[in-house]
Amino acid sequence: MITFHEVTFTYPDAERPTLRDVALDIGEGELCLVTGRTGTGKSTLLGAVNGLVPRFTGGTLRGTVTVAGQRTDAAAPQEFAHLVGVVGQDPLAGFVTDTVEEELAYGMEQLAIDPGTMRKRVEETLDLLGIAELRHRPLRTLSGGQQQRVAIGSVLTTHPAVLVLDEPTSALDPTAAEEVLAAVLRLVHDLGTTVLIAEHRMERVLQYADRLLHLAGDGAVRDGEPAELMADSDVAPPVVQLGRVAGWRPLPLSVRDARRHAPALRRRLEGQLPPAPEPAGGEREPALDAHRITVTYGSAVAVREVDLTLWPGEVAALMGRNGSGKSSLLWALQGSGPRRSGSVTVAGTDPGQAGARRARELVGLVPQSAADLLYLQTVAAECAQADRESAATPGTCRALLDRLAPGIPDDRHPRDLSEGQRLALVLAVQLTAAPRVMLLDEPTRGLDYHAKRHFGRVVRELADEGHAVLIATHDVEFVAATADRVAVLGEGELVADGPTADVVCASPAFAPQVAKILRPLPWLTPEQVAHALTLQEAAG
Template sequence: MIRFDRVSITYEGAPEPVLREVDLDLGEGELCLVVGHTGTGKSTLLGAINGLVPHFTGGTLDGRVTVHGRDTATHPPREFADLVGVVGQDPVAGFVTDTVEEELAYGMEQLALGPAVMRTRVEETLDLLGLADLRHRGLHELSGGQQQRVAIGAALTAHPRVLVLDEPTSALDPVGAEDVLAAITRLVHDLGVTVVMAEHRLERVIPYADRLIWLRGDGSATIGQPAVLLQEATSVPPIVHLGRLAKWNPLPLSVRDARRHAPELRRRLPEQAITAHRQDRTQAGEALAAKDIIVRHGPVVAVAGVGLQLKPGQITALMGRNGSGKSSLLWALQGSGRRDGGAVAVVAADGQHLDPGKVKAAVARRLVGLVPQTASDLLYHDTVDAELAQADRDGATPGTARTVLDRMVPGIAGGDHPRDLSAGQQLALVLAIQLAVTPGVVLLDEPTRGLDYQAKAGLAATLDQLAQAGRAVVVATHDVEFAATVADRVIVMAEGSVIADGPAPTVLTASPAFAPQIAKILSPLPYLTLAQVSAALREEKDDGW
């Protein structure tokens, strides 16, 4: 169905090809997962399937790419519209209509399908992806996860033979991600659709993959069976790290398979050796207090009377299904977002209690910093240096923003355009801009979207430094593995209300939907992360067991 014949792709000004001499042959009804660190060429490979690379991105393509016999060199991307459905990393960038129903129908209109066919397919897709209740909603009124499901649905209504997905579950809650992956799997198994998917949250998608395409970072691509390639791949989920640590062979790819190996490992691990999630960094006092927060978007009550207190030095994970009100709550706390009721008080550096929604913007920035779901929304200058200089002018000592950035991600050139940076670099830049004025409260909305495991480890280290410095940190996330790594406290929202609030180990293991892989595999032992397991095994070895 898809063939890459000695394909090399080089962008203008780049010293080396991002892909070099790639040979791939993907069959009908196959789900292939593209893995590799950020910047290894995953999006480039996906874009080459329907000719977006290089027709729209520029650069030079050597070799040949064919899809169902059509050559991308002689057929422009528009001539693949009936054959290849594409969902990019940023679903909003691909929307061309105003409402959910219109967006689902738009692609079929361009293919001149009949009204009866269009009506049937729209209804099927609404049911398939759980969008029926949102059919008349405006696209920009939806949460990030809901927008992502609409983008996937818009690609599916054309009934493509090939589906190309770049980070399809990055903004979805765990249950929503499982539903979408189950729907994609049905397309593969029942209709013979070929799916090529790039995804950093491998723990979600590896059990569904028929084959992996591993981009090693030197331009080469290796294709093979998941259990074989993951033996040596460098970007792998916790379950694979655990399998390597315990020397399981073959490597398990699902929690079910891992639990079959787990009894022996559970016998080796002490039941009470690691009871605390991590050393408590929480300091006395209160960094922020919110009472009876209400946010309405038209007839929708996004936040329904929520109250919470944040302590210095504490990292809180804010979780819940898509549309539960997480983003609305963060913006209300930050002060520039909508707030229809309630009060927020933040402790300023001089001890005053101020409401960030009732002070000047420059003062509010010193109280609360917020990194939105799409970090690039806060980048509007032409160079990194210009962004950093603007941050310093907004109230920091000159050079502060650059110092913060270099501490997180060293080596970003000042002359680079912010839009040309990777997702992880953009996130670091926006964090540096927000942290330059040293706010006491830091809010992050889905910060791990587009980040590989290595970049997430760097982000976790940065958040730990903020907590050690006495900042109160809130991370709204669907990434349960990241929450298990960084969070001291977890708050779960549903329909605008807080339904759970407590220590991370207690809340994350209370529901299978929010439990990390290590917890599911080693239950009932109180282990959440690979680091805890590794530490326990080191103690066992030191004791001479």
């Protein structure tokens, strides 16, 4: 179905090719997972499937790419619309209509599909992705996860022979991600659709993949069975990491496979417990105290009478389904978002009633699309502006950036940075004002496992310096490794709040892979297990 013949691609002014001598032959009905660290060329590989690379990116492509026997260099990308459906990393950037139902129908209109068939497919897709109640909603009023499901649905309605998905579950809660992947698997198994998925959250997809395409960063693409390539891959989900720690062979790719090996490991861990975080509160003053926060949009209630206290030195996670009110609550706490009622107090002041400079000193917020806060032409200009706005010593923001992500050139345009580098720059801009409370909305989108571990260390350092950190996220593995406490929103109401292990282990949806494998033991990460086994060996 898809053939890459000796493909080499180099971006304009790049020192070396992003793809080098790539030869692939992907058959009909295969689900291929594309893996690799951030910046290794996964999106480039996907973009070459329908000719977006190099027609819209620039650069030089040598070799040939064919889809269903048609060369991508022989026709414009729109000529492949009936063959290849593409969902990019930023769903909102790809929308061309105003409402959910219109967006689902738009692709079929361009392909001149008859109205009766269009109506039937729209209804099927609304039900398949669980978004029927959103059909008349304006796209810009949806949460990030809801937008992502609509973007996937707009492609599914055209019934393409090839489906290309770039980070399709990055903004989805665990349950929604399972629903979307179930829909994709149905296309693979029932209709013979060929699917290429690039996904950093490999724990969600690996068990379903027929093949693995791994980009190591040198331009080459390794192609093989998932279990074979996972043996030494530099990116691996927790289930594989745990298998390596425990010495399991063959390496399990799913929780179900791992649980077959787990009894012996559970016996080795009996009598030991992972370290528990120190309880927050005590005699300290809270960093943020929110009472009965209610947020409404017209007649819709997004957040309903939520009480939340954040403590200095604590990392808290805010979880919940897509559309449960997490982002609305963060903006209400920060002071810029609408708040129908309730109070927020930070250092005796309501951030929503403070001046701009004082508000930055109280609460900083990094939104889902971190790049929305970047508007200047260079990294140096962004850092200098942050220093001026916060009345900080010149060089403060740059020093923070070097600590978070060293080596970013001053003259680099912010839009040319990787996801992790942009996140670091926005975080440095916010931290320049030294806020008491730091709010982060889906900060791990687009980050690979290595980048997430580094970011987790940064978050812990912020907490150790006395900041209170609240992270709204669907990334259960990041929460398991980083958060001291988890609060869960449901339909705008706080339905759970407690220590991370207590909350996530009690929830099938939010439990990390290690917790599922070793249940009922309260272990959350491969690192915890590895440390416990090391102590055992040292003790003889």
